[in-house]
Amino acid sequence: xxxxxxxxxxxxxxxxxxxxxxxxxxxxxxxxxxxxxxxxxxxxxxxxxxxxxxxxxxxxxxxxxxxxxxxxxxxxxxxxxxxxxxxxxxxxxxxxxxxxxxxxxxxxxxxxxxxxxxxxxxxxxxxxxxxxxxxxxxxxxxxxxxxxxxxxxxxxxxxxxxxxxxxxxxxxxxxxxxxxxxxxxxxxxxxxxxxxxxxxxxxxxxxxxxxxxxxxxxxxxxxxxxxxxxxxxxxxxxxxxxxxxxxxxxxxxxxxxxxxxxxxxxxxxxxxxxxxxxxxxxxxxxxxxxxxxxxxxxxxxxxxxxxxxxxxxxxxxxxxxxxxxxxxx
Amino acid sequence: xxxxxxxxxxxxxxxxxxxxxxxxxxxxxxxxxxxxxxxxxxxxxxxxxxxxxxxxxxxxxxxxxxxxxxxxxxxxxxxxxxxxxxxxxxxxxxxxxxxxxxxxxxxxxxxxxxxxxxxxxxxxxxxxxxxxxxxxxxxxxxxxxxxxxxxxxxxxxxxxxxxxxxxxxxxxxxxxxxxxxxxxxxxxxxxxxxxxxxxxxxxxxxxxxxxxxxxxxxxxxxxxxxxxxxxxxxxxxxxxxxxxxxxxxxxxxxxxxxxxxxxxxxxxxxxxxxxxxxxxxxxxxxxxxxxxxxxxxxxxxxxxxxxxxxxxxxxxxxxxxxxxxxxxxxxxxxxxxxxxxxxxxxxxxxxxxxxxxxxxxxxxxxxxxxxxxxxxxxxxxxxxxxxxxxxxxxxxxxxxxxxxxxxxxxxxxxxxxxxxxxxxxxxxxxxxxxxxxxxxxxxxxxxxxxxxxxxxxxxxxxxxxxxxxxxxxxxxxxxxxxxxxxxxxxxxxxxxxxxxxxxxxxxxxxxxxxxxxxxxxxxxxxxxxxxxxxxxxxxxxxxxxxxxxxxxxxxxxxxxxxxxxxxxxxxxxxxxxxxxxxxxxxxxxxxxxxxxxxxxxxxx
Ligand code: SF4
Numbered sequence: 054x055x056x057x058x059x060x061x062x063x064x065x066x067x068x069x070x071x072x073x074x075x076x077x078x079x080x081x082x083x084x085x086x087x088x089x090x091x092x093x094x095x096x097x098x099x100x101x102x103x104x105x106x107x108x109x110x111x112x113x114x115x116x117x118x119x120x121x122x123x124x125x126x127x128x129x130x131x132x133x134x135x136x137x138x139x140x141x142x143x144x145x146x147x148x149x150x151x152x153x154x155x156x157x158x159x160x161x162x163x164x165x166x167x168x169x170x171x172x173x174x175x176x177x178x179x180x181x182x183x184x185x186x187x188x189x190x191x192x193x194x195x196x197x198x199x200x201x202x203x204x205x206x207x208x209x210x211x212x213x214x215x216x217x218x219x220x221x222x223x224x225x226x227x228x229x230x231x232x233x234x235x236x237x238x239x240x241x242x243x244x245x246x247x248x249x250x251x252x253x254x255x256x257x258x259x260x261x262x263x264x265x266x267x268x269x270x271x272x273x274x275x276x277x278x279x280x281x282x283x284x285x286x287x288x289x290x291x292x293x294x295x296x297x298x299x300x301x302x303x304x305x306x307x308x309x310x311x312x313x314x315x316x317x318x319x320x321x322x323x324x325x326x327x328x329x330x331x332x333x334x335x336x337x338x339x340x341x342x343x344x345x346x347x348x349x350x351x352x353x354x355x356x357x358x359x360x361x362x363x364x365x366x367x368x369x370x371x372x373x374x375x376x377x378x379x380x381x382x
Numbered sequence: 383x384x385x386x387x388x389x390x391x392x393x394x395x396x397x398x399x400x401x402x403x404x405x406x407x408x409x410x411x412x413x414x415x416x417x418x419x420x421x422x423x424x425x426x427x428x429x430x431x432x433x434x435x436x437x438x439x440x441x442x443x444x445x446x447x448x449x450x451x452x453x454x455x456x457x458x459x460x461x462x463x464x465x466x467x468x469x470x471x472x473x474x475x476x477x478x479x480x481x482x483x484x485x486x487x488x489x490x491x492x493x494x495x496x497x498x499x500x501x502x503x504x505x506x507x508x509x510x511x512x513x514x515x516x517x518x519x520x521x522x523x524x525x526x527x528x529x530x531x532x533x534x535x536x537x538x539x540x541x542x543x544x545x546x547x548x549x550x551x552x553x554x555x556x557x558x559x560x561x562x563x564x565x566x567x568x569x570x571x572x573x574x575x576x577x578x579x580x581x582x583x584x585x586x587x588x589x590x591x592x593x594x595x596x597x598x599x600x601x602x603x604x605x606x607x608x609x610x611x612x613x614x615x616x617x618x619x620x621x622x623x624x625x626x627x628x629x630x631x632x633x634x635x636x637x638x639x640x641x642x643x644x645x646x647x648x649x650x651x652x653x654x655x656x657x658x659x660x661x662x663x664x665x666x667x668x669x670x671x672x673x674x675x676x677x678x679x680x681x682x683x684x685x686x687x688x689x690x691x692x693x694x695x696x697x698x699x700x701x702x703x704x705x706x707x708x709x710x711x712x713x714x715x716x717x718x719x720x721x722x723x724x725x726x727x728x729x730x731x732x733x734x735x736x737x738x739x740x741x742x743x744x745x746x747x748x749x750x751x752x753x754x755x756x757x758x759x760x761x762x763x764x765x766x767x768x769x770x771x772x773x774x775x776x777x778x779x780x781x782x783x784x785x786x787x788x789x790x791x792x793x794x795x796x797x798x799x800x801x802x803x804x805x806x807x808x809x810x811x812x813x814x815x816x817x818x819x820x821x822x823x824x825x826x827x828x829x830x831x832x833x834x835x836x837x838x839x840x841x842x843x844x845x846x847x848x849x850x851x852x853x854x855x856x857x858x859x860x861x862x863x864x865x866x867x868x869x870x871x872x873x874x875x876x877x878x879x880x881x882x883x884x885x886x887x888x889x890x891x892x893x894x895x896x897x898x899x900x901x902x903x904x905x906x907x908x909x910x911x912x913x914x915x916x917x918x919x920x921x922x923x924x925x926x927x928x929x930x931x932x933x934x935x936x937x938x939x940x941x942x943x944x945x946x947x948x949x950x951x952x953x954x955x956x957x958x959x960x961x962x963x964x965x966x967x968x969x970x971x972x973x974x975x976x977x978x979x980x981x982x983x984x985x986x
Contacts, residue, residue, distance in 0.1 A: 280486065281485055281487055281489070284478075284480075286473075287439060287441055287472050288478075288552060289473015289556060290499070291503055294499070298488075298499070299488045299491075376490065377489075379536060
């Protein structure tokens with residue numbers, strides 16, 4: 054187990070560096086990009102001095118690296134991601150503009166609460182999408198891969214091409230029209246219970262399915278033509294042993310890698326789909342935060358997503374290494 | 383005794399259908415193998431012998447089909463058998479071992495577990511632990527060292543010879559009645575191949591299995607088969623016993639086949655002695671090269687592979703030096719160093735007295751024209767979409783400025799010189815034979831009029847007739863142009879025919895470097911003797927396998943033991959050998975040998 058421990062230590066060290074770098078880049082970009090959060094808080098009517106005063110209070114006038122280290126220190130030592138620039142504690146978004154008499158910072162919502170509030174919804178959506186995608190693409194991909202070059206393979210390729218050419222906003226529109234408005238089977242927008250996750254999850258899943266089907270069909274097809282699989286029957290193994298113990302095992306590593314990539318891509322897809330369905334998850338929160346220049350919130354979301362990416366990657370490599378011990382840890 | 387016949391093949395025909403047309407692959411094949419008999423099938427590549435092996439077990443490619451005749455295994459018709467009948471026989475009663483053992487096993491599962499899985503598939507009554515114990519037991523029988531440990535390792539950790547042994551265990555473990563061995567020694571080094579032959583001899587004597595031994599090499603079959611057939615273009619051309627075939631081949635084809643088999647000792651070979659005052663063109667002094675690889679077992683560590691561990695030799699102008707050794711001996715790394723694709727970590731290589739390491743890039747570029755490399759693979763090394771003329775003239779474009787017409791004359795002259803039809807100048811190399819391709823490679827190297835040619839296994843892809851022609855060509859070139867050759871090869875018989883001096887490499891060092899006559903008639907180093915004893919010839923070797931063939935394989939270049947690196951296999955190892963690196967002795971007859979036994983008067 055030296056190998057696994059050493060792998061985990063090395064990868065965790067690497068990921069800390071990656072997450073820190075990513076957060077530093079976001080931090081700097083935010084502060085050099087357009088949009089002045091102090092102005093947004095102070096409101097369009099406030100004087101230049103008021104804006105400047107707010108900015109100094111918010112720490113926006115110190116050198117950038119100093120700002121970053123202060124921020125990082127709070128995060129690391131106290132798990133404190135700061136408070137939202139704009140959101141009051143109640144949770145509802147404070148409409149920008151308005152009061153120049155700035156409410157004390159303590160009354161604003163803590164970033165961590167905002168995120169923890171939304172994260173479960175998004176995770177639920179992502180898991181559901183993944184579950185749908187897997188339960189559709191695994192049978193199809195296996196069937197296609199076991200009959201590489203014959204009609205099931207061709208049919209799977211055709212299905213994938215059709216799915217891949219459907220843009221998600223268009224698909225979402227059609228689904229809402231048919232399933233919600235005409236058939237009244239599922240609710241469409243907002244969120245009240247689990248059923249609200251189903252339609253957006255389907256839209257997300259349909260984006261991934263073609264990729265997974267192709268990946269599985271190709272890698273299984275390639276496995277089936279490997280000598281150690283073909284010679285299995287000659288060695289005296291049962292056909293099911295050959296397929297389940299050897300061919301599928303070999304095909305699962307590329308599939309796993311693809312899953313990792315797709316899971317990461319899913320987090321991006323969530324952004325659009327949540328927006329379309331007005332689904333109150335992390336994606337929607339991100340879009341609002343960007344529109345409102347809510348630096349602490351954007352910053353924390355960026356850190357969280359990069360951490361999720363990194364963890365997914367480590368898990369994928371760890372699992373792949375357990376399946377195929379030849380892989381270099 | 384008809385009841386004793388295990389496998390009967392009767393008028394078997396197989397055809398390939400390519401693009402709607404059908405081509406005969408096997409025609410009218412008949413033979414019978416009795417129980418406990420070892421039966422040989424000899425044929426060169428393309429004779430249909432591998433197709434025959436697969437036809438016997440119902441494993442033909444989809445493009446091939448049986449057109450007639452019958453294969454019966456203990457009364458079961460193998461041609462018409464359905465999937466269930468085949469399953470009851472393949473792997474259970476008939477075991478099959480092919481030429482490429484590295485692809486037999488799932489690369490992600492330890493070998494022992496896979497063989498145990500097979501045993502339990504064919505003998506469900508065997509328990510899990512029992513199966514694994516049986517595997518370990520058989521590993522010991524086929525002399526896999528540290529059997530229990532090796533059973534737990536992945537296939538990638540096995541060398542070619544070891545994995546072939548494991549594949550043999552896999553094929554036999556169900557208690558098979560017939561073992562089909564299709565070209566099993568083909569990918570192996572000579573000493574390892576000889577060990578596998580020895581293993582088959584043991585199996586033949588000790589296990590109640592009939593063996594069908596298929597090979598392209600009569601010397602391989604000679605030592606084990608009771609009877610054999612010769613296959614040519616899908617037909618049986620001769621039936622005989624190994625001894626009778628070797629002594630009195632009846633058909634013209636068999637006679638040619640026998641004539642092809644290289645001779646080492648029984649043929650006179652004259653090698654023009656190198657003039658004593660010839661200048662040294664290439665000098666290699668104590669050259670070393672290590673490669674670092676990441677160590678999987680520690681967090682940040684790396685380990686070093688010692689590929690070349692202090693090699694020295696001089697090459698005189700106009701001589702032919704051979705460097706022989708088995709896989710992993712460092713000859714490929716040495717070649718990379720000599721062609722400065724790679725730089726040594728220590729030591730120096732000088733050309734015409736000038737140190738390569740101190741040369742400017744420009745000088746080295748010019749030098750490249752004087753030292754040319756001809757590679758092993760006649761197919762991969764020739765661009766398919768260039769005309770032959772363009773391929774050969776390319777080095778001239780790079781290295782010489784001359785008029786197009788001059789260049790063309792130079793290229794066609796060279797083509798004639800190496801025996802290529804100048805009419806090929808504007809043709810593409812498609813459809814050319816291996817021999818013609820190798821001539822293109824040679825012409826490409828020769829247009830620059832090099833002083834030295836490095837030949838890396840250049841002749842090993844060619845058959846004997848073509849080899850003979852090319853060797854004659856090399857000799858002509860040498861006397862006409864005074865070219866110096868450096869042959870890098872594993873093929874002792876080829877080296878015997880062309881080289882004036884031969885260096886034997888083992889694990890990154892030269893263990894013996896002597897004249898041709900000395901090497902083949904009075905070798906000093908035990909490893910040289912082992913190589914000679916393993917050489918596949920029909921002659922009575924002066925170095926009998928029982929006395930000189932070594933067991934085991936070289937230690938890993940990662941963990942080279944102290945003392946002599948051959949000590950773990952050497953039949954004559956002394957206690958001192960495991961502590962002290964043997965010094966290099968200069969022999970009175972000329973040449974060097976690195977062994978504790980040499981130098982003193984201990985004649986062996
Ligand atoms: S030095 Fe010793 S171990 Fe090495 S080859 Fe000579 S006798 Fe054998």
